[in-house]
Amino acid sequence: MGIRFNEVSYGYSSFAQGLYTAIKDINLEITEKNEFIALVGHTGSGKSTLAKHMNALIFPTSGTLEIFGHTITNKRNKKIKYNDIRKKVGLVFQFPEYQLFEETVEKDIMFGPMNFQITKEEAKKLAKQSLKLVGLDDSYLSRNPYNLSGGEKKRVSIAGILAMDPDILVLDEPTSGLDPAGKRILMDLFKNINETTGKTIIIITHDMDLVYQYFNRVLVMNDGHLMFDGKTEALFQKEDVTDYHLDYPNTIKVLKYLNQELNLNMNVFQKTTAEALAEIKRAVKL
Amino acid sequence: MKSIIIGQYIPGKGLFYRLDPRTKIIAVLLIMISVFLLETIEQLLIGLATAIVLLLIGKISILKVIKGLKPIMILLIFTFIFQIILNREGEAIVSQQMYFTVYTLLFLILAFIVWRLIAKLIRYRFTLFFLFAAGVFLILSYVDFGANIANPFTFNIYRAGLEMSFFVVVRLLIIITLSTVLTLTTKPTDLTQGLEKLMHPMKKIGFDSESFALIISISLRYIPTIFDEANKIMLAQASRGADFSEGKLKDKLRQVISLLVPMFIIAFMRSEELANAMESRNFVPGEKRTRINELYFSHGDIIATIFSFLILALAIVLKVI
Numbered sequence: 049m050g051i052r053f054n055e056v057s058y059g060y061s062s063f064a065q066g067l068y069t070a071i072k073d074i075n076l077e078i079t080e081k082n083e084f085i086a087l088v089g090h091t092g093s094g095k096s097t098l099a100k101h102m103n104a105l106i107f108p109t110s111g112t113l114e115i116f117g118h119t120i121t122n123k124r125n126k127k128i129k130y131n132d133i134r135k136k137v138g139l140v141f142q143f144p145e146y147q148l149f150e151e152t153v154e155k156d157i158m159f160g161p162m163n164f165q166i167t168k169e170e171a172k173k174l175a176k177q178s179l180k181l182v183g184l185d186d187s188y189l190s191r192n193p194y195n196l197s198g199g200e201k202k203r204v205s206i207a208g209i210l211a212m213d214p215d216i217l218v219l220d221e222p223t224s225g226l227d228p229a230g231k232r233i234l235m236d237l238f239k240n241i242n243e244t245t246g247k248t249i250i251i252i253t254h255d256m257d258l259v260y261q262y263f264n265r266v267l268v269m270n271d272g273h274l275m276f277d278g279k280t281e282a283l284f285q286k287e288d289v290t291d292y293h294l295d296y297p298n299t300i301k302v303l304k305y306l307n308q309e310l311n312l313n314m315n316v317f318q319k320t321t322a323e324a325l326a327e328i329k330r331a332v333k334l
Numbered sequence: 335m336k337s338i339i340i341g342q343y344i345p346g347k348g349l350f351y352r353l354d355p356r357t358k359i360i361a362v363l364l365i366m367i368s369v370f371l372l373e374t375i376e377q378l379l380i381g382l383a384t385a386i387v388l389l390l391i392g393k394i395s396i397l398k399v400i401k402g403l404k405p406i407m408i409l410l411i412f413t414f415i416f417q418i419i420l421n422r423e424g425e426a427i428v429s430q431q432m433y434f435t436v437y438t439l440l441f442l443i444l445a446f447i448v449w450r451l452i453a454k455l456i457r458y459r460f461t462l463f464f465l466f467a468a469g470v471f472l473i474l475s476y477v478d479f480g481a482n483i484a485n486p487f488t489f490n491i492y493r494a495g496l497e498m499s500f501f502v503v504v505r506l507l508i509i510i511t512l513s514t515v516l517t518l519t520t521k522p523t524d525l526t527q528g529l530e531k532l533m534h535p536m537k538k539i540g541f542d543s544e545s546f547a548l549i550i551s552i553s554l555r556y557i558p559t560i561f562d563e564a565n566k567i568m569l570a571q572a573s574r575g576a577d578f579s580e581g582k583l584k585d586k587l588r589q590v591i592s593l594l595v596p597m598f599i600i601a602f603m604r605s606e607e608l609a610n611a612m613e614s615r616n617f618v619p620g621e622k623r624t625r626i627n628e629l630y631f632s633h634g635d636i637i638a639t640i641f642s643f644l645i646l647a648l649a650i651v652l653k654v655i
Contacts, residue, residue, distance in 0.1 A: 159592065194599065
């Protein structure tokens with residue numbers, strides 16, 4: 049059993065505006081093995097709040113949450129070691145600046161594992177491994193994390209969480225601010241980690257192309273409600289995603305437009321550019 | 335953190351919201367000076383009543399102000415206690431023989447344990463603390479059996495001490511209430527603009543009031559932002575296993591660094607972005623700027639100023655007589 053949300057709501061309180069409910073009555077189940085899930089929704093729909101619940105960084109205002117057998121309620125329970133939950137569910141924040149602080153990349157990656165009573169030598173080994181996993185070579189180990197480029201910083205921050213060897217990995221917009229090629233490399237990497245280690249990976253993203261191409265399960269948030277939970281194909285084929293303030297993937301948009309303008313009868317649900325191109329060729333030849 | 339009302343602006347309507355910030359600053363200053371001129375407790379109580387009447391006139395919820403005083407409570411209690419213990423003038427009102435014996439120690443430890451246990455179960459922390467303090471007092475005075483560890487001593491409360499402590503606490507209360515009214519009803523930007531205008535004449539002696547006001551308004555503006563960032567950093571490090579409510583002290587010290595470094599880096603990044611944004615909107619330091627909202631005096635301002643001058647005059651008259 050991985051993570052289960054039971055009627056979870058969360059409200060932010062502020063002095064001037066009173067209570068603002070970020071997520072409402074969420075019911076959700078995530079198993080700890082072999083899932084590859086996209087979490088989508090417009091800005092302010094409660095995606096990040098939902099993600100912060102997954103490793104008990106914040107507690108639900110109402111409802112309960114079960115994470116690897118620990119029951120999380122609205123109060124801090126002294127019997128629960130919250131650090132254990134964070135070891136099992138790793139959360140990578142959107143901006144690497146919030147977590148990088150050591151003078152070398154190696155030390156920074158070691159910070160996570162060392163908090164979980166792992167020896168220095170072991171942590172060093174883990175740092176090397178996880179840096180390789182995110183596609184950076186050993187020459188980065190001795191560099192200063194603040195002198196890296198945006199994409200490299202992002203990879204280092206992901207490596208910092210990977211080194212903790214969590215069972216479930218949650219990433220808050222890991223591809224934001226990267227160029228298209230960089231996005232794909234990173235997504236391939238996550239897919240690869242998911243397939244080789246069987247870790248469940250949950251990724252928050254705004255990029256519908258990536259969602260359609262890579263993920264088999266998708267969660268859609270809209271105004272704090274979980275609107276959709278199911279197969280990615282089902283989302284784009286059966287639902288009108290514009291209702292959720294989302295966009296269609298480019299392949300679907302282009303093929304739909306061509307169908308309309310040229311009176312063709314193509315199957316618009318093609319995941320990659322290559323597949324879309326093949327479909328167009330097939331339609332034009334006929 | 336969010337319950338601290340001092341320095342907070344709460345949007346609303348009322349007499350004080352319509353006043354010019356300059357008037358409010360001057361009025362608060364004048365009334366504060368008057369409060370310091372007062373000499374007897376009766377006068378001070380009248381002063382407190384005036385402050386409360388001001389709150390009522392301004393339609394500011396007294397409950398909110400009292401709630402906001404909570405963090406100051408500790409300061410007030412300490413001043414009260416220190417005044418009582420250290421001031422040794424006048425006749426003694428309370429004179430109590432105190433003993434410190436082996437059993438006293440035992441009872442003290444017992445009382446401490448009971449206090450901490452109850453504190454875990456119920457929430458009235460202040461009340462419990464007072465009960466504990468009273469308990470310590472009773473133990474020290476009545477447990478007189480057993481071998482003495484220290485020599486018995488006399489605990490005295492003098493009339494002047496009691497009066498002085500009451501005096502100081504009421505004075506502090508008035509001052510805090512007044513300044514809360516000022517910050518509660520004035521936007522930080524208006525406040526700094528008022529300060530800037532008031533200090534403008536000081537330019538002749540080389541004091542640049544505009545830069546000063548800018549510094550203040552930027553710092554005020556960035557307090558919530560930085561606070562927000564600190565919160566995010568804390569969460570990010572907590573998800574790397576650096577949770578401050580768990581773990582040993584040695585680990586915690588290391589983890590503090592993991593908060594401070596990103597904090598500084600982000601503060602520097604923010605300031606650089608702000609500088610760029612200001613420059614790209616043609617901000618030149620020291621150049622004359624125009625304002626969207628110019629300040630102007632109304633009838634209410636004149637009345638408020640006259641009122642505060644009257645209070646000062648009254649206080650001076652009372653002092654001289």
